[in-house]
Amino acid sequence: MPLSYTDLCMSYAAAIEQLNSLVSELYAGPGHTRRRFSLDEIRVLVEPLGHPERRFPSVLIAGTNGKGSTAATLASILTASGLRTGLYTSPHLARANERIRIDRAEISDDAFAASYFRVHDAAQQLVLDGRLQQLPSYFEMLTAQAFLCFAETPVDIAVLEVGMGGRLDATNIADPLLSIVTDISLDHMEWLGTTIAEIAREKAGILRPHGTLITLPQHPEANQVLGEAAMSLGVRGVSAAPYMPGIGTPAAEPYWIDSSGATIEVDSPLKGVHQHRNIALAIAAAVELAENHGFPVTPGSIATGIRQTVWPARLERVSARGVDWILDVAHNPAGAWALRAGLHDILAGDPPRTLIFSCLRDKPIAELAQILFPIFERVIFAPIHSSRAASLDDLLVAANAMGTPAVAANSVGEALCLATADRDARADGAIVISGSLYLVGEARTLLLDGGDARP
Numbered sequence: 001m002p003l004s005y006t007d008l009c010m011s012y013a014a015a016i017e018q019l020n021s022l023v024s025e026l027y028a029g030p031g032h033t034r035r036r037f038s039l040d041e042i043r044v045l046v047e048p049l050g051h052p053e054r055r056f057p058s059v060l061i062a063g064t065n066g067k068g069s070t071a072a073t074l075a076s077i078l079t080a081s082g083l084r085t086g087l088y089t090s091p092h093l094a095r096a097n098e099r100i101r102i103d104r105a106e107i108s109d110d111a112f113a114a115s116y117f118r119v120h121d122a123a124q125q126l127v128l129d130g131r132l133q134q135l136p137s138y139f140e141m142l143t144a145q146a147f148l149c150f151a152e153t154p155v156d157i158a159v160l161e162v163g164m165g166g167r168l169d170a171t172n173i174a175d176p177l178l179s180i181v182t183d184i185s186l187d188h189m190e191w192l193g194t195t196i197a198e199i200a201r202e203k204a205g206i207l208r209p210h211g212t213l214i215t216l217p218q219h220p221e222a223n224q225v226l227g228e229a230a231m232s233l234g235v236r237g238v239s240a241a242p243y244m245p246g247i248g249t250p251a252a253e254p255y256w257i258d259s260s261g262a263t264i265e266v267d268s269p270l271k272g273v274h275q276h277r278n279i280a281l282a283i284a285a286a287v288e289l290a291e292n293h294g295f296p297v298t299p300g301s302i303a304t305g306i307r308q309t310v311w312p313a314r315l316e317r318v319s320a321r322g323v324d325w326i327l328d329v330a331h332n333p334a335g336a337w338a339l340r341a342g343l344h345d346i347l348a349g350d351p352p353r354t355l356i357f358s359c360l361r362d363k364p365i366a367e368l369a370q371i372l373f374p375i376f377e378r379v380i381f382a383p384i385h386s387s388r389a390a391s392l393d394d395l396l397v398a399a400n401a402m403g404t405p406a407v408a409a410n411s412v413g414e415a416l417c418l419a420t421a422d423r424d425a426r427a428d429g430a431i432v433i434s435g436s437l438y439l440v441g442e443a444r445t446l447l448l449d450g451g452d453a454r455p
Helices: 012-021 040-046 067-080 109-128 138-152 196-206 220-233 274-293 299-307 333-346 365-375 392-402 412-420 437-448
Strands: 058-062 085-088 100-102 157-161 178-181 212-215 236-239 255-259 262-266 316-320 323-328 354-357 378-381 406-408 431-434 451-454
Touching: 012 109, 012 138, 040 109, 040 138, 058 067, 058 196, 067 085, 067 157, 067 178, 067 274, 067 299, 085 138, 100 138, 109 138, 138 157, 178 196, 178 274, 196 220, 212 220, 212 274, 220 236, 236 274, 255 274, 262 274, 262 299, 274 299, 274 333, 316 437, 323 333, 323 437, 333 365, 333 431, 354 365, 354 412, 354 437, 365 392, 378 392, 378 412, 392 406, 412 437, 431 437
Parallel strands: 058 157, 058 178, 085 157, 178 212, 212 236, 323 431, 354 378, 354 431, 378 406
Antiparallel strands: 085 100, 255 262, 316 323, 316 451
16 A cells, blocks of 8 residues: 555655655666656656646746746746746755745745655555556656645746756646746757757747747757747747847846836846846746736836845855855856856956866866866865766866866865865955855855855
């Protein structure tokens, strides 16, 4: 018989332990076969749950970079508009609860445990009945949990961030009112394809016949693929270009755009010129929901929602241990370039000298090093808790190739101590932590134990 709520006491700790034991879509680990990407399992899983994905309207967001920032901004706008808004994102920085939010707040431990065990019990019964060959993956379970939480709260609308790709991502069983595609670049090439065009085809899988696509002009290959996919499905395209600020608008200052006959102040805590594109996409989606779907979004609620957006570790400034830290989860070349430009914009005249860095072994380590390491006087490498982590030896080789002085720490905590040892806070500027979400998440937790975050 399947384990029940009572058997497992519906405890949060038990839920997290079981969830962490599930196989990942990307790396199954020693002795396991990597899972086949498919929507078949998630479609079977949601049946005994009453198809929760059909019980609330949604917006689906795919892309390589910026989809999380776009999702968080749009969800904040909808919340500021008086709508009970669900937000599903991935991965998380510190706790799995972060992935499932309602009105900006992550769900409680009790709600997380209750929804997990409902999904787990349903999945285990499906395995016993022979309808599933194995328990769903980590991401499939969490996606079903999110759908269940949003359906039963219930939310007025949910903003869903695609985990990877789009066409075969578990979130893609939802039927969104709008499909948003953010900037596309080379990442996850082992699974999505080795060219921009191949990756764009996977992202275009979130489009629906006669639906609506919101995007911005980007790489020509991506533009062509998205345009062809939209035309073949009869999709109406909406450009977010009217909501972009003028060229040369400072990255860290408010700006104004026109919408629906009103002037909106855009004053986001998300800094960096690259965020202008993500914010524009969120505004375009909010306007579309108001004008064509009847949601009560106003110019005032757009401005308020942008101002109240919470999305940490994106050029986030944290004051702790007597110094300033800049945290950013740049994990691919496009993200690294955005980080480099953002640092130049927000730290003009006070360049950072120290970088704490780590990344996963499937990332282009040499290219990331070429982009980031030259702007720092030293790099400190820290080990991260992932079976996919790049070795410290490989990271040191990359630093040596760039001629950048580098040392390897034994832990993230030690890396933080090394970064602040024998240091003149005023002369040395902010310390930057980047390269992997695993690194940034652990470092952020350690820093916030003794320091306050600020935008």
